[in-house]
Amino acid sequence: MSLSTLVGQPLAKRLLFTAIQRGAVSHGYLFVGPRGAGKTYAARNLAKALNCETPTAEGDACDRCPSCRAIEGGVDAAFRIISGDGPRIKIEQTRALVADMALRPDGDRRKVYVIREADRLTPNAANNLLKVLEEPPPYGLLILTTDNPATLPATVLSRCQVVPFKPASLPAVTEALVGLTGAPAEQAAQAAAMSGGVLGQALDLLRSGRLAERLGLARRAVAVLGRANVLDRIDLLEEMAQYGEDRERLAEVLGDLAVLYRDSLVLALHPEHHGLSGRADRDLLAEAAAGYGVPRLFRAVDRLSRALDGLRRNGQPRLAMEYFVLNV
């Protein structure tokens, strides 16, 4: 594995390769993008490229030398990952990072630290990083990753160079999935679509066997909510209650529904439209389009986006779900 094999992130690749080739790699980066888009992968392979004993002409890691193998295997002090200890990343963790970064590595090696989900840094922990962002040792590099940069302190943001990671094209993700897992193309295409073009999430869906579960739930929800029967809706709520306390899973369920309803709406308004997400077959979308009618589909899309907004602002997951299922 190396930076060149990062899937579907041409801009991030270009920014990082240009920096490597010009010898202008920054001391502070903010990798911004959805969970599973390849941020940690890129950070690890940047560390490999910077420390590689026999880099390629492009400046990428050879992926074979002892340094590359040690970093890939997670047993090299040149690359450390820090994640939340519980829901937050605490000051003890950033203090340990700063202390470790102060230890000079051998020769011209670089030390790369990744703080995953940096939006979980407590204010004190974030402040503690300012020192290494302002006056980093020449060999030190700090990479913060997040899908929610707005919650980071401006003092930290202003000292980092931003590298954006975006959802990739569905064909690119599908092709990568087939190559990585050997899954049949049709299944890979469905996982790519359900993930919204985020390779890590699509891989997760395929490997965990949750693809069928998510598709099934979304289909049942569209069918049940198309009818007025309150008892059916309560059954559906019970089924969805298993996700009630898991914000991420619930956001996935609501997100799946939002895309299905949006696609149904597009199909109802423009039957010839080609911009559908590919998450559901046209029969299901056409059924929803006919069963709900345009005004209710608009309402469903609107209520879902509000429920998802509420979730992002740390609203009660179960309330967000109940509000939607009983009111759409």
Ligand SMILES: [Zn+2]
């Ligand atoms: Zn190497």
